[in-house]
Structures are given as structure tokens and as C-alpha cells.
Amino acid sequence: xxxxxxxxxxxxxxxxxxxxxxxxxxxxxxxxxxxxxxxxxxxxxxxxxxxxxxxxxxxxxxxxxxxxxxxxxxxxxxxxxxxxxxxxxxxxxxxxxxxxxxxxxxxxxxxxxxxxxxxxxxxxxxxxxxxxxxxxxxxxxxxxxxxxxxxxxxxxxxxxxxxxxxxxxxxxxxxxxxxxxxxxxxxxxxxxxxxxxxxxxxxxxxxxxxxxxxxxxxxxxxxxxxxxxxxxxxxxxxxxxxxxxxxxxxxxxxxxxxxxxxxxxxxxxxxxxxxxxxxxxxxxxxxxxxxxxxxxxxxxxxxxxxxxxx
Amino acid sequence: xxxxxxxxxxxxxxxxxxxxxxxxxxxxxxxxxxxxxxxxxxxxxxxxxxxxxxxxxxxxxxxxxxxxxxxxxxxxxxxxxxxxxxxxxxxxxxxxxxxxxxxxxxxxxxxxxxxxxxxxxxxxxxxxxxxxxxxxxxxxxxxxxxxxxxxxxxxxxxxxxxxxxxxxxxxxxxxxxxxxxxxxxxxxxxxxxxxxxxxxxxxxxxxxxxxxxxxxxxxxxxxxxxxxxxxxxxxxxxxxxxxxxxxxxxxxxxxxxxxxxxxxxxxxxxxxxxxxxxxxxxxxxxxxxxxxxxxxxxxxxxxxxxxxxxxxxxxxxxxxxxxxxxxxxxxxxxxxxxxxxxxxxxxxxxxxxx
Numbered sequence: 001x002x003x004x005x006x007x008x009x010x011x012x013x014x015x016x017x018x019x020x021x022x023x024x025x026x027x028x029x030x031x032x033x034x035x036x037x038x039x040x041x042x043x044x045x046x047x048x049x050x051x052x053x054x055x056x057x058x059x060x061x062x063x064x065x066x067x068x069x070x071x072x073x074x075x076x077x078x079x080x081x082x083x084x085x086x087x088x089x090x091x092x093x094x095x096x097x098x099x100x101x102x103x104x105x106x107x108x109x110x111x112x113x114x115x116x117x118x119x120x121x122x123x124x125x126x127x128x129x130x131x132x133x134x135x136x137x138x139x140x141x142x143x144x145x146x147x148x149x150x151x152x153x154x155x156x157x158x159x160x161x162x163x164x165x166x167x168x169x170x171x172x173x174x175x176x177x178x179x180x181x182x183x184x185x186x187x188x189x190x191x192x193x194x195x196x197x198x199x200x201x202x203x204x205x206x207x208x209x210x211x212x213x214x215x216x217x218x219x220x221x222x223x224x225x226x227x228x229x230x231x232x233x234x235x236x237x238x239x240x241x242x243x244x245x246x247x248x249x250x251x252x253x254x255x256x257x258x259x260x261x262x263x264x265x266x267x268x269x270x271x272x273x274x275x276x277x278x279x280x281x282x283x284x285x286x287x288x289x290x291x292x293x294x295x296x297x298x299x300x301x302x303x304x305x306x307x308x309x310x
Numbered sequence: 311x312x313x314x315x316x317x318x319x320x321x322x323x324x325x326x327x328x329x330x331x332x333x334x335x336x337x338x339x340x341x342x343x344x345x346x347x348x349x350x351x352x353x354x355x356x357x358x359x360x361x362x363x364x365x366x367x368x369x370x371x372x373x374x375x376x377x378x379x380x381x382x383x384x385x386x387x388x389x390x391x392x393x394x395x396x397x398x399x400x401x402x403x404x405x406x407x408x409x410x411x412x413x414x415x416x417x418x419x420x421x422x423x424x425x426x427x428x429x430x431x432x433x434x435x436x437x438x439x440x441x442x443x444x445x446x447x448x449x450x451x452x453x454x455x456x457x458x459x460x461x462x463x464x465x466x467x468x469x470x471x472x473x474x475x476x477x478x479x480x481x482x483x484x485x486x487x488x489x490x491x492x493x494x495x496x497x498x499x500x501x502x503x504x505x506x507x508x509x510x511x512x513x514x515x516x517x518x519x520x521x522x523x524x525x526x527x528x529x530x531x532x533x534x535x536x537x538x539x540x541x542x543x544x545x546x547x548x549x550x551x552x553x554x555x556x557x558x559x560x561x562x563x564x565x566x567x568x569x570x571x572x573x574x575x576x577x578x579x580x581x582x583x584x585x586x587x588x589x590x591x592x593x594x595x596x597x598x599x600x601x602x603x604x605x606x607x608x609x610x611x612x613x614x615x616x617x618x619x620x621x622x623x624x625x626x627x628x629x630x631x632x633x634x635x636x637x638x639x640x641x642x643x644x645x646x647x648x649x650x651x652x653x654x655x656x657x658x659x660x661x662x663x664x
Contacts, residue, residue, distance in 0.1 A: 115347035219345030
């Protein structure tokens with residue numbers, strides 16, 4: 001094995017690429033949860049985004065439309081969730097689970113005609129610089145625009161929640177919807193917006209898989225990444241930056257353990273396979289053991305149904 | 311009292327008669343481990359089902375059934391709902407199939423790639439995929455520049471280990487410097503993970519990628535990285551037109567049709583089928599012209615010899631990793647040894663996960 005510096009650069013590059021869907025979906029879900037809504041439909045929204053993006057790519061032959069369309073499809077399906085939980089006051093957990101099951105089934109049905117069609121190459125930025133600069137080249141350059149967006153997103157989310165008035169509104173709604181409502185905030189409207197935003201990000205995460213990472217449509221291709229994103233949000237104690245760290249650790253260990261196998265490390269493979277889950281949990285628990293901060297970040301009314309008495 | 315009992319008995323007889331006549335239509339059920347749209351393993355079984363349907367026999371299928379407790383429930387459900395013959399198409403369905411078979415002696419079961427036939431109504435069948443692997447190994451040994459072959463493996467079961475060994479032996483024969491690097495992903499189907507495994511192997515110097523998993527992600531990754539690859543279970547050429555050298559194709563259709571008709575006509579009997587290139591259960595997709603005419607000719611000859619029995623994938627001398635002799639010079643491995651294969655041959659790197 002060549003452990004030289006340029007190889008490590010390539011390795012970090014592929015780790016970044018593999019963590020993109022987790023970052024996108026988890027960042028979206030984080031906003032939803034900060035507004036007090038627990039949407040367990042991440043996996044379902046991702047898979048819908050994946051098939052919509054791929055189908056639109058095949059139909060229109062335009063990747064921009066495909067990406068935007070995948071986000072819209074996420075918005076539409078999360079609207080169902082929003083309507084059920086916010087307007088009809090159904091239970092968040094049950095509705096979210098139903099959304100996932102529905103999404104997987106619907107995507108399989110919609111995707112019947114798109115199986116076996118190869119995807120299109122997605123353009124990458126600065127591919128020239130990737131080759132010419134050792135180490136930093138493969139890390140910083142030669143990625144799709146979605147990847148750059150994904151890596152900016154946690155910082156934008158952090159800024160939004162901490163420094164903007166709207167962010168404060170979202171947090172207020174998540175912590176104490178009754179007080180927020182008394183302050184004249186339209187709690188239901190804010191929650192609707194956060195749900196739709198989460199849907200758009202999950203749709204984009206799915207499209208990243210079907211258009212960029214493994215450009216093709218195959219049934220159930222998200223393979224549980226939505227659940228990992230959900231877990232990341234909780235273990236990162238609702239902090240966007242920790243979500244980014246968690247996603248990178250998960251993606252990193254997943255890829256490192258494959259490399260360790262290929263090199264031939266004499267460690268039981270089952271242990272290596274469990275390592276990503278184990279390490280992510282350990283690291284996130286260690287870095288978020290400040291109970292004061294946890295209290296500050298945890299949306300107190302998460303998953304509770306809110307309705308305005310008339 | 312006695313009269314009543316007789317009446318019950320008679321009515322029971324009638325009911326039984328009615329029951330069987332109502333269920334008279336012959337039905338075949340299929341249980342799949344993946345979605346029919348995986349374009350690999352399950353896709354090919356589904357093609358086989360389509361052939362049975364085309365032969366005028368009614369079928370049902372259940373897809374994406376996890377190996378484990380769910381499998382037993384699904385198989386039992388199919389048996390209960392009047393299916394006369396049930397194909398369970400994944401290794402992990404072995405115990406559930408035998409368990410359900412015990413409770414439904416009148417239903418016939420066919421389990422793919424397993425070895426347990428605990429009841430007289432259970433048959434097993436599989437294809438000699440390793441013959442295809444031998445051809446891939448020959449090609450890989452000739453085509454590699456880095457002398458490193460990357461192999462994505464699913465679960466440490468004899469079928470997978472046999473494939474790794476057959477490929478390595480054939481590659482060693484044409485290129486003694488060959489190294490086989492293996493990554494176990496512990497899944498049959500996770501495109502993202504399969505792609506990552508392929509990328510890891512490529513980063514580790516492999517310029518040939520092959521896989522014993524079910525999706526097309528590895529060949530696409532190989533195509534992107536500009537290395538050679540092989541399709542698995544079905545012809546995956548259009549997913550990686552430049553990279554794919556050939557694909558191993560599983561063709562279950564003739565077997566499924568034959569067994570369904572036998573069950574319908576009452577001639578079905580328990581058997582253990584293991585068909586290969588000879589019977590056509592294993593077939594090869596067209597060879598990539600980049601291999602060069604000479605190599606294509608060589609491989610086609612080897613394919614013919616494997617089919618006719620002139621050549622065998624496991625011809626001695628074969629040693630395991632520690633240097634113990636597995637098959638003596640001039641002998642070939644018997645089916646019993648092949649079916650239970652659980653050690654690597656010399657030249658494969660790493661340990662088999664336990």
C-alpha cells in the first residue's frame with residue numbers, strides 16, 4: 001500500500017463524496033426537528049428524490065431540471081406529512097414511518113421503467129486542478145456542485161439558527177410552541193416551512209445518489225442512509241456542525257474499513273463493518289457531553305402535537 | 311351420538327373434497343431476496359418466473375424478503391394460500407424453507423444454492439457459477455497490468471468462497487504473480503457500499519474489479535475509474551460499456567419451466583440440481599473486443615472445454631493458504647468438496663471472516 005501524501009488526499013476526497021447524502025438529509029431533518037417536528041420519513045423522502053431526479057434526467061436530459069425536480073418532489077411528499085401532522089394533528093412517529101414505507105413503495109412503482117438505464121455523467125468543477133495539485137487537489141477540487149453545497153450547508157444552518165431572527169423563530173417554535181404562539185408567531189406555518197425545507201434537502205440527498213454517486217436507478221438504493229441521517233441528528237444533539245463531523249466520521253470509517261480489508265489487516269471483518277456505527281456514536285457522545293449545551297440545542301417540544309385553541 | 315359422528319365424518323369428507331377442488335388451479339410462488347429491479351440476481355430469477363408464466367402456469371412472487379424470520383412467514387403464507395410449488399431463491403432461506411416444508415407435505419419446495427433437503431418435498435438447485443469465474447480469472451490474469459484483482463464479496467458462504475478460489479486458480483495459471491484482494495461488504499445489495507468497496511480496491515491498486523454482490527454499482531465505479539470489470543448475474547454491459555469485459559449470466563428459465571411442469575403433471579421428485587455451462591444455466595455475455603482476438607479465442611476454447619468436461623475449474627494440484635494439499639495432481643475436486651468449500655486456496659490474501 002502506498003501511504004504517500006497524495007494517496008491520503010484521494011482517500012479524503014472519496015470520504016467527502018460518500019458523506020454528502022448524510023450531510024444533506026441530516027441538515028434538512030435538523031431544521032425540521034428544531035421546529036419541534038419529528039419526521040421519521042427521511043428514508044422515504046430520499047428515495048422519492050432519487051427516483052424523481054433520475055426520471056427527470058432521463059425525460060428532459062437536463063441535469064439542472066433533474067436536481068431542482070428532485071428537491072420539489074421532496075417538498076411535495078413532505079407536504080403530505082405536514083398536512084397530516086400539522087393540519088390533521090396525527091402522531092409524528094406513526095406518520096413519519098408511514099411516509100418512509102409509502103416512499104419506498106411509490107418509488108419502486110414509479111421506477112419500474114427506469115431500471116437498467118445507465119445514468120449520465122454529472123459535471124465536476126475544477127477537474128484540472130484536481131490532477132495538478134498533490135494532496136489538496138483531490139480534496140478541494142473535482143467535485144460536483146452538490147458536494148460544495150453540502151459542505152457549506154451545516155455552516156449556513158448554524159448561522160441561520162444562531163444569528164438570524166428567523167432562526168430564533170424556528171427555535172422558539174420548537175422549544176415552546178405555546179409561548180411562540182402567544183407572541184404572535186404562526187406556529188403551524190413555521191412548522192410547515194421547516195417540514196418542506198427538510199423534504200427538499202432529503203430529495204436532494206436522494207438525487208445525489210441516483211445522479212452523481214452511483215448514477216442509475218435501482219430499487220431501494222438509499223439502503224438505510226435515511227435512518228443513519230436521522231440517528232446523526234440525535235447523536236449530534238441537534239448541532240449542525242456536529243452533524244457534519246458525524247457524517248464525515250461515518251463516511252470516513254466506512255471507507256477506511258474497506259481499505260483496511262483490501263490491505264489485509266488481520267482484524268475480524270465483522271468488527272470492521274460495525275466500526276462506522278460504533279465510532280460515530282462514541283465520538284458524537286464524547287464531543288457533545290456538555291449537558292448545558294444539549295439542553296440549549298434540544299427542541300423541547302420535539303414530536304409533540306401542537307394545536308391552537310380557538 | 312354415533313350417528314352424529316358419522317355425519318361429521320361424511321361432511322368433513324365433502325368439505326375436504328370441495329377444498330381441494332376449489333384450489334385445483336396450479337400455482338407457483340417465488341420468494342426473492344432483492345427487488346426485481348436490481349438488474350442482477352433477483353432480476354434473473356424474475357426472468358425465470360416470466361418464462362414459467364409464459365408457459366401458461368400461474369405464478370406469484372414476493373420481492374425484497376429479508377433472510378431470517380420474515381422469510382419463514384412469507385414462505386408459510388405462500389404455502390397456505392394454495393401454492394403447489396415454491397421457489398425460494400436465496401441461500402439464507404435454507405432453514406425457513408425446510409421448516410415450512412415439514413408442515414406442508416403436499417407443497418413442493420425448491421431452494422436455490424442450499425444443501426439441506428430435510429424432507430422429501432424439498433429439492434435444491436444451483437448453478438456452477440464457478441465455471442464462469444474460471445473464465446473471468448483467465449481473462450483477468452491476462453488483462454491486469456498491476457497484477458492485482460479486486461473482489462467484492464458478500465457473505466462467507468461456500469458459494470462465494472468457491473467463486474474466489476476458482477477465479478484465483480485460473481488467474482494464477484496464466485499469470486503466477488497475481489494477487490487477489492478481497493473486501494467483504496456483508497450485504498447482497500447496497501449500491502452505495504458496493505461502489506465504495508470497488509473504489510477502495512481501485513485505490514489499493516486493483517485494475518480489475520469483480521463482485522459477488524447484486525447491483526451494478528461496482529461496474530459503474532470501474533468505468534468511472536477507467537479499470538476493467540465483469541458483470542454479475544446478468545449482462546451489465548450497458549452500465550459500463552468500456553469497462554466490462556464480459557458478464558456471467560444466470561439463466562434459470564429452462565429449469566423453472568421444467569420443474570413447474572413436472573410438479574403440475576405429478577412427475578416432480580426430490581433432486582439436487584447443479585447445472586453449469588454445459589446445460590446453459592451459466593452463460594457468458596459477449597466478450598469485449600478490447601481483449602484482443604487471441605484472448606477471446608482462448609477463452610472461448612476454455613469455455614467449450616469446461617462445458618464438455620475436458621477442463622475442470624478445480625484441477626489439482628491445489629493447495630490451501632497454509633500449503634496443505636486440497637486436490638492431488640491430476641485429480642479434480644468432487645462436488646462434495648466444492649459444495650462445502652470453506653478455505654481459500656494459495657494466493658488469496660487475508661482470512662475468511664468467521
